[in-house]
Amino acid sequence: MTERILEVRDLRVQFEGRRRGDRPVLAVDDVSLHVDDGETLGLVGESGSGKSTIGNAVLGLVRPTRGQVLFRGADITSVTSGQRRALGQQLQVIFQDPYSSLNPSRTIGSTLAEPLRIVRRASRRDAAAQVEHVLAQVGMATDTFHRFPREFSGGQRQRIAIARALVLGPKLIICDEPTSALDLSVQAQILNLLLDLQRRLGLSYLFVSHDIDVIRHMSHRVAVLSKGSIVEQGPTDEVTGSPSHAYTRALLAAVPVPDPRVRSV
Amino acid sequence: MTTTIPHSGGAVDLDGVASPLGVSGPSRTDPRGRTLWRAVFRQPLAALSIGYLLLVVLAAITADYLAPYDPSDVDLNQILSGPTAGHWLGTDSLGRDVLSRLMFGGRLSMAHAAIAVATFLLIGVSWGLIAGFFGGWANRVFTWLIDVIIAIPALVVLLVVLSVFDGDMTIAMVALGILAAPGFARVVRGVTLGVREELYVSAARVFGIPNRHIVVKHILPRVAGPILVHASLFAGGALLIDAGLAYLGFGPQPPTPTWGGMIIEASAVVSRQPWLLVPPGVTLGLATLALALLGDAIRDAGAERTGRAPARGSRPGPSGSMRSSTASRPARAQATDALLSVRDVSISLSLDGRQVQVVAGVDLDIRAGETVGLVGESGCGKSVLGSAILGLLPAAGKVTSGSIVYDGIDLASSGPRTMQGLRGSGIALIAQDPIAGLDPVYTAGQQVDELVRRHQGGSRKAVRARSLDLLNDVRLPDPIGVAGRYPHELSGGMAQRVAIAMALAGEPSLLIADEPTTALDVTVQSEILQLLRRLQRDRGMAIMLITHDWGVVAEMCQRAHVMYAGHIVESCSASEMFDHPSHPYTLGLLGSMPRRSLPGRPLPAIPGVVPTPGSWPGGCHFAPRCDFAMPECTEAPIPMLDAGAGHGVRCIRYEDIRGSSR
Numbered sequence: 040m041t042e043r044i045l046e047v048r049d050l051r052v053q054f055e056g057r058r059r060g061d062r063p064v065l066a067v068d069d070v071s072l073h074v075d076d077g078e079t080l081g082l083v084g085e086s087g088s089g090k091s092t093i094g095n096a097v098l099g100l101v102r103p104t105r106g107q108v109l110f111r112g113a114d115i116t117s118v119t120s121g122q123r124r125a126l127g128q129q130l131q132v133i134f135q136d137p138y139s140s141l142n143p144s145r146t147i148g149s150t151l152a153e154p155l156r157i158v159r160r161a162s163r164r165d166a167a168a169q170v171e172h173v174l175a176q177v178g179m180a181t182d183t184f185h186r187f188p189r190e191f192s193g194g195q196r197q198r199i200a201i202a203r204a205l206v207l208g209p210k211l212i213i214c215d216e217p218t219s220a221l222d223l224s225v226q227a228q229i230l231n232l233l234l235d236l237q238r239r240l241g242l243s244y245l246f247v248s249h250d251i252d253v254i255r256h257m258s259h260r261v262a263v264l265s266k267g268s269i270v271e272q273g274p275t276d277e278v279t280g281s282p283s284h285a286y287t288r289a290l291l292a293a294v295p296v297p298d299p300r301v302r303s304v
Numbered sequence: 305m306t307t308t309i310p311h312s313g314g315a316v317d318l319d320g321v322a323s324p325l326g327v328s329g330p331s332r333t334d335p336r337g338r339t340l341w342r343a344v345f346r347q348p349l350a351a352l353s354i355g356y357l358l359l360v361v362l363a364a365i366t367a368d369y370l371a372p373y374d375p376s377d378v379d380l381n382q383i384l385s386g387p388t389a390g391h392w393l394g395t396d397s398l399g400r401d402v403l404s405r406l407m408f409g410g411r412l413s414m415a416h417a418a419i420a421v422a423t424f425l426l427i428g429v430s431w432g433l434i435a436g437f438f439g440g441w442a443n444r445v446f447t448w449l450i451d452v453i454i455a456i457p458a459l460v461v462l463l464v465v466l467s468v469f470d471g472d473m474t475i476a477m478v479a480l481g482i483l484a485a486p487g488f489a490r491v492v493r494g495v496t497l498g499v500r501e502e503l504y505v506s507a508a509r510v511f512g513i514p515n516r517h518i519v520v521k522h523i524l525p526r527v528a529g530p531i532l533v534h535a536s537l538f539a540g541g542a543l544l545i546d547a548g549l550a551y552l553g554f555g556p557q558p559p560t561p562t563w564g565g566m567i568i569e570a571s572a573v574v575s576r577q578p579w580l581l582v583p584p585g586v587t588l589g590l591a592t593l594a595l596a597l598l599g600d601a602i603r604d605a606g607a608e609r610t611g612r613a614p615a616r617g618s619r620p621g622p623s624g625s626m627r628s629s630t631a632s633r634p635a636r637a638q639a640t641d642a643l644l645s646v647r648d649v650s651i652s653l654s655l656d657g658r659q660v661q662v663v664a665g666v667d668l669d670i671r672a673g674e675t676v677g678l679v680g681e682s683g684c685g686k687s688v689l690g691s692a693i694l695g696l697l698p699a700a701g702k703v704t705s706g707s708i709v710y711d712g713i714d715l716a717s718s719g720p721r722t723m724q725g726l727r728g729s730g731i732a733l734i735a736q737d738p739i740a741g742l743d744p745v746y747t748a749g750q751q752v753d754e755l756v757r758r759h760q761g762g763s764r765k766a767v768r769a770r771s772l773d774l775l776n777d778v779r780l781p782d783p784i785g786v787a788g789r790y791p792h793e794l795s796g797g798m799a800q801r802v803a804i805a806m807a808l809a810g811e812p813s814l815l816i817a818d819e820p821t822t823a824l825d826v827t828v829q830s831e832i833l834q835l836l837r838r839l840q841r842d843r844g845m846a847i848m849l850i851t852h853d854w855g856v857v858a859e860m861c862q863r864a865h866v867m868y869a870g871h872i873v874e875s876c877s878a879s880e881m882f883d884h885p886s887h888p889y890t891l892g893l894l895g896s897m898p899r900r901s902l903p904g905r906p907l908p909a910i911p912g913v914v915p916t917p918g919s920w921p922g923g924c925h926f927a928p929r930c931d932f933a934m935p936e937c938t939e940a941p942i943p944m945l946d947a948g949a950g951h952g953v954r955c956i957r958y959e960d961i962r963g964s965s966r
Contacts, residue, residue, distance in 0.1 A: 124512030
């Protein structure tokens with residue numbers, strides 16, 4: 040039987056207004072979802088739907104106003120920095136922007152070795168060996184280690200960001216629009232890599248994207264978000280094949296079909 | 305860097321033109337860590353400044369051994385001598401050697417400045433980092449303290465400190481550092497606030513990496529540039545203040561030499577021996593100047609390193625001709641009914657100081673009322689081609705050959721005046737980022753008004769009425785309300801509608817739409833695409849649609865051109881493109897779409913990366929990534945071949961590929 044790796048219960052996130060006196064913004068409103076072992080849950084929605092905020096709340100980067108985040112049954116809604124260090128070995132992230140997600144002033148090697156040296160207290164040599172192992176896993180050459188981020192293209196940087204997420208051997212990875220900044224052919228390479236890693240390492244993904252085609256390709260189950268709430272959730276082929284909610288239907292209909300014969304209007 | 309183009313209804317994002325070209329491969333190999341200093345040393349003035357400062361410091365350190373005399377040796381036979389063989393810089397009113405006193409005096413003066421700088425750095429950096437990184441109450445206390453300290457008159461405090469502590473310069477210099485630190489801390493805080501939001505800091509947090517480690521390893525290196533600039537400038541200031549205090553009679557008393565003290569002694573006898581003022585004055589002045597120049601050099605080097613330096617190179621000259629080679633090759637058969645006809649156009653841009661070809665031998669035609677798609681990935685040259693048609697190539701970019709004929713005029717060889725006349729009224733542009741394309745200090749209505757006034761003129765009332773018509777035409781729900789709003793008050797979709805209204809103000813016959821919906825949500829995208837289709841139908845306007853999205857091509861275009869590494873590799877009708885793709889790159893790009901594949905199965909991705917301009921392979925540009933490549937593909941450039949029925953393809957194996965795609 041598969042085990043539940045992540046569960047989010049009645050999550051609500053409210054942001055203070057930008058200026059004093061502004062009304063608080065309700066970014067996520069009573070969202071409940073779960074991810075099982077080896078499964079991908081796709082979170083799809085338009086900008087401002089709160090999909091990234093859910094990911095950030097799971098990662099502890101934003102503080103929920105209410106609700107619970109459970110990782111393997113343990114409450115991780117607010118944890119100490121020590122617990123966060125332990126959790127970081129299980130729960131990782133890949134961000135959208137491959138340019139700002141790597142520190143431009145450090146080599147790839149020192150960026151990837153940092154968690155091993157600090158969290159695992161690995162020796163310099165063990166850390167280097169592990170970093171080379173994950174770089175090979177994502178298809179990067181060994182000489183990547185001594186280079187700087189600016190020497191790489193967007194797709195290569197995203198591979199490096201994936202290697203960083205893998206370096207401690209996590210079980211669940213939050214993918215926050217991991218291919219939105221990439222070209223179509225590079226997106227295909229990265230999606231293939233993510234699918235391949237999932238198969239080989241038994242990873243679970245919480246896959247956040249605005250692109251319903253990508254979500255359909257990657258996810259076992261889908262949750263559709265609109266204005267901070269989930270409007271529809273279920274197996275991918277059901278949600279994208281016979282959507283029951285009007286918003287899901289509108290979202291699906293809006294995607295231009297890459298076939299001139301089915302031109303809308 | 306976004307340049308707003310006056311009177312053309314939008315903006316061209318130069319980043320989008322130039323930067324993707326530079327990131328498609330491991331092209332640069334110089335590691336970054338030590339390059340700041342290398343970049344500083346490359347500037348001659350900075351190297352001179354560093355050399356001078358080193359000389360002064362070394363002279364002070366080695367004064368015990370190298371100074372020709374003891375600084376207190378009095379020789380009453382030789383007073384106020386001026387430079388002589390025995391005393392290179394002369395002697396003072398007690399016959400003491402000026403050079404020796406200058407060397408020994410530097411010790412105290414520079415030590416004082418160093419104390420002030422150390423205090424300044426310690427307080428400014430730690431305070432700024434803490435306030436910026438942790439925010440909350442630390443930030444509030446910080447802001448409050450700054451307000452208080454800035455209100456304190458520094459000189460008065462210094463004088464009070466000196467009189468309380470009996471002229472102790474160490475304490476005075478610490479006080480100076482403290483008084484100057486808040487302004488500096490504010491700078492550090494500002495930079496820290498920005499870096500704190502970077503994703504790699506979030507990634508480190510997810511790993512549970514301790515805050516102090518994040519601050520030291522991730523934040524500090526990024527704020528090092530501004531820190532060095534400010535420290536350098538402040539060091540110069542501290543030297544001057546030290547001398548100034550000495551002039552007021554504070555600090556070490558005679559006969560102990562200091563630079564400031566020497567200036568006072570010289571001023572007492574200035575009528576008898578004016579030379580005496582020169583050695584300490586020039587030494588101090590040059591030291592301050594050197595520190596200021598060094599600060600500037602560090603700032604410039606930092607800007608260069610992060611790519612924020614102003615682009616070097618010149619805009620196309622005022623003589624007007626954008627084309628450098630006047631001997632254009634004979635144009636190929638021109639479609640007689642074409643509104644725009646691009647023939648054999650090559651374009652080069654300046655990348656990293658070299659002229660690099662980014663578009664090579666492109667042919668395309670756009671007929672009146674037609675929508676033509678230009679499809680490709682970043683770095684293929686599609687946006688550059690669009691900019692060239694509008695005469696908006698970035699600095700030092702030029703059309704090196706070929707012709708761009710619009711309505712009988714060759715744009716590639718016509719002057720800026722012709723271009724200016726055509727932009728907006730003949731050819732208009734809508735850009736990818738609609739909000740950045742609008743000027744933030746004017747309302748949407750004022751910006752539309754400006755274009756209507758330019759193209760049609762008329763009274764203020766008539767202009768506004770026409771603007772509201774246009775805003776109504778682009779189906780904005782509340783034209784009067786929107787006209788009164790500023791760009792930041794508009795959503796992305798509304799801003800794009802305003803940008804389209806501006807593009808329509810001159811009633812153009814060709815609209816260049818550079819990724820017009822890429823920044824928008826899908827539901828908004830479909831509304832904008834519908835709007836463009838309707839406007840085209842009503843006005844008979846032609847559209848050149850630059851996009852990477854096959855769905856948009858299928859929805860909008862009659863014809864499509866696929867670009868790869870500067871070439872058009874395939875041209876045909878849109879339906880033919882989807883049904884019978886004949887170039888392996890087109891095939892690969894279509895296959896990369898998740899929609900055309902089974903969920904969860906590997907996508908037939910194209911291996912490798914797009915080659916950067918300047919490193920294009922000989923022969924077919926796609927050959928190194930192509931499954932169909934044969935030895936002939938790399939031997940010579942592949943021409944555009946006619947595959948029948950208006951279908952052109954730059955591949956010698958197009959028949960095999962067309963067969964495989966069935």
